[in-house]
Amino acid sequence: MTGEAIELRGVDKTFGRVRALEGLNLDVRAGELTALLGPNGAGKTTAIELMLGLLQPTAGTVRVLGGDPRDPRTRTQVGAMPQESAIPAALTVREAVTLFAHLYPTPLPVDEALALADLGPLAGRRAGALSGGERRRLAFALAVVGDPAVLYLDEPTTGMDAGSRQAFWEAAERMKDGGKTILLTTHYLEEAERTADRVVVMNAGRILADDTPERLRASVATTRVRFSSDLVLAELRHLPGVEAAEVDAHGHATLTTRTPEALVTALVQSGTPFTDLEVTRASLEDAFMSLTARHEGVQA
Numbered sequence: 001m002t003g004e005a006i007e008l009r010g011v012d013k014t015f016g017r018v019r020a021l022e023g024l025n026l027d028v029r030a031g032e033l034t035a036l037l038g039p040n041g042a043g044k045t046t047a048i049e050l051m052l053g054l055l056q057p058t059a060g061t062v063r064v065l066g067g068d069p070r071d072p073r074t075r076t077q078v079g080a081m082p083q084e085s086a087i088p089a090a091l092t093v094r095e096a097v098t099l100f101a102h103l104y105p106t107p108l109p110v111d112e113a114l115a116l117a118d119l120g121p122l123a124g125r126r127a128g129a130l131s132g133g134e135r136r137r138l139a140f141a142l143a144v145v146g147d148p149a150v151l152y153l154d155e156p157t158t159g160m161d162a163g164s165r166q167a168f169w170e171a172a173e174r175m176k177d178g179g180k181t182i183l184l185t186t187h188y189l190e191e192a193e194r195t196a197d198r199v200v201v202m203n204a205g206r207i208l209a210d211d212t213p214e215r216l217r218a219s220v221a222t223t224r225v226r227f228s229s230d231l232v233l234a235e236l237r238h239l240p241g242v243e244a245a246e247v248d249a250h251g252h253a254t255l256t257t258r259t260p261e262a263l264v265t266a267l268v269q270s271g272t273p274f275t276d277l278e279v280t281r282a283s284l285e286d287a288f289m290s291l292t293a294r295h296e297g298v299q300a
């Protein structure tokens, strides 16, 4: 499948006096894994609830697979893993997954959905007896069992241990390779960086950035150079390519640059003694923090 699986055009959503989304334009391409990042309250869940047809936009349009998200024909092609899911406590894991399979025209075999969520050994356990992380895995199985074309996963790995998290990302990758469109929200930025085709950063109901993880990282100052020396702030700022500089009372300097090689070469050539040199590439987390901080700075 090619083209856009989800389109939001000029979407506003207000709750009383709270403007949760403001003029949101978003295209989610079919067959891609898109990660929606943003601080608490950015509007990520609201956007997903609009795409699920659970909320109506105050203004603008939402189209999913070319149709209205509330249309039953659209709904049977969509699976969702909400942040909190109410699963009847008395059902076993297998019963809950079987129940959800019946909601879809061409579901996966129940055992396949259980295996994708790494739940095989827990199939006979009552949902009410699952741990927090196991419940997240059950919610994931319920989202995928219908074999939907589009999957919304709201903070899927929150509460999962390292092993479950890894199993989750492997399953998400397999589903993407199988042509599914996946939109997920996360606060685990490094995880998103590895798996996402695209990262959309939101803050205060607006999109701040929408790009590949690589280009997003490259669009902000990309490398941090740290060392200790006698150089004062004015001297540090004069090193080539320095975009930001800080130094503490002990002479520990932290510089941000896009050209770390030129900076370190100039430092060596200056003959200034220095120790504890550390050069680190900015992570997506740095890019994200810098974007949201810049935005908040503008607002203040």
Ligand SMILES: Nc1ncnc2c1ncn2[C@@H]1O[C@H](COP(=O)(O)OP(=O)(O)OP(=O)(O)O)[C@@H](O)[C@H]1O
Residues within 6 Å of the ligand: 015, 016, 018, 019, 020, 038, 039, 040, 041, 042, 043, 044, 045, 046, 047
């Ligand atoms: N039903 C509601 N009534 C009133 N305000 C709401 C409602 N739902 C969301 N909001 C507000 O809209 C804003 C966006 O919330 P939303 O849940 O979409 O954020 P989020 O990005 O998903 O945050 P988190 O990372 O905490 O899940 C917040 O200010 C929230 O308080």
